[in-house]
Amino acid sequence: MSTDTAYLASNWAEIRQRVDDACHAAGRDPATVCILPVSKTFGSDMIRAAVALGLRRFGENRVQEIRDKAAALADCGIDWVVIGHLQTNKAKEVARLASEVQSLDRPELALALHRQLQQAGRSMDVLVQVKTSPEPEKHGLPPAQLPAFLDTLRDYDTLHVRGLMTMAVHSDEAAEVRGCFRLLRQLRDQSVAQGHDLQRLSMGMSGDFPLAIAEGATEVRIGTAIFGGRT
Numbered sequence: 001m002s003t004d005t006a007y008l009a010s011n012w013a014e015i016r017q018r019v020d021d022a023c024h025a026a027g028r029d030p031a032t033v034c035i036l037p038v039s040k041t042f043g044s045d046m047i048r049a050a051v052a053l054g055l056r057r058f059g060e061n062r063v064q065e066i067r068d069k070a071a072a073l074a075d076c077g078i079d080w081v082v083i084g085h086l087q088t089n090k091a092k093e094v095a096r097l098a099s100e101v102q103s104l105d106r107p108e109l110a111l112a113l114h115r116q117l118q119q120a121g122r123s124m125d126v127l128v129q130v131k132t133s134p135e136p137e138k139h140g141l142p143p144a145q146l147p148a149f150l151d152t153l154r155d156y157d158t159l160h161v162r163g164l165m166t167m168a169v170h171s172d173e174a175a176e177v178r179g180c181f182r183l184l185r186q187l188r189d190q191s192v193a194q195g196h197d198l199q200r201l202s203m204g205m206s207g208d209f210p211l212a213i214a215e216g217a218t219e220v221r222i223g224t225a226i227f228g229g230r231t
């Protein structure tokens with residue numbers, strides 16, 4: 001085992017245990033919560049070490065980074081998951097390189113992705129990113145626009161809408177952070193009641209995942225706690 005792989009193996013075991021503990025504290029089955037490793041800013045060697053651990057799915061927030069890493073790691077069979085804000089003019093590359101987009105947050109982007117996927121003869125899973133925090137720098141669809149957006153997405157057969165994603169407010173107040181996660185779950189439940197088949201809730205990061213799990217996260221996106229601090 002390489003040094004990087006040993007380092008990652010230890011971090012992975014620890015975060016998986018913490019996720020399991022959070023599930024037990026919330027009265028949930030740990031098998032219902034998966035971890036998306038977020039490899040942004042880390043290089044191909046580090047990701048290759050994670051692949052050696054059996055990880056195959058990685059979250060990235062910049063298309064440029066996915067392009068570079070996908071080329072360097074073409075032999076690894078990696079599924080790249082886009083979790084960052086996407087410019088519409090990146091749709092073509094995303095249609096080519098990504099297996100899933102969790103940051104689908106506006107109609108123009110959905111249309112652009114649909115057209116590029118049609119041309120590529122592909123389809124992909126998507127999550128709708130909802131803005132649950134008041135911070136201006138946080139992206140996402142305003143909650144009030146979710147019902148109409150989900151109806152629009154029904155017309156795009158290349159986009160398989162699986163659930164919702166959010167980033168909570170950055171705050172020391174647990175109640176405020178948890179409120180963001182609760183809102184996402186409520187929006188998911190309302191959408192299901194309106195006939196949309198949304199199972200997944202991608203919410204929670206290294207610093208706040210126990211609160212997300214308490215509110216029903218099915219997937220937590222973990223960077224720092226697996227790969228270490230980013231510079």
Ligand SMILES: *Cc1c(COP(=O)(O)O)cnc(C)c1O
Pocket residue numbers: 038040061083084167204205206207221222223224225
């Ligand atoms: C970077 C990032 C994460 C992971 O954050 P950590 O605090 O390093 O776990 C999760 N989600 C999104 C959208 C990110 O950009």
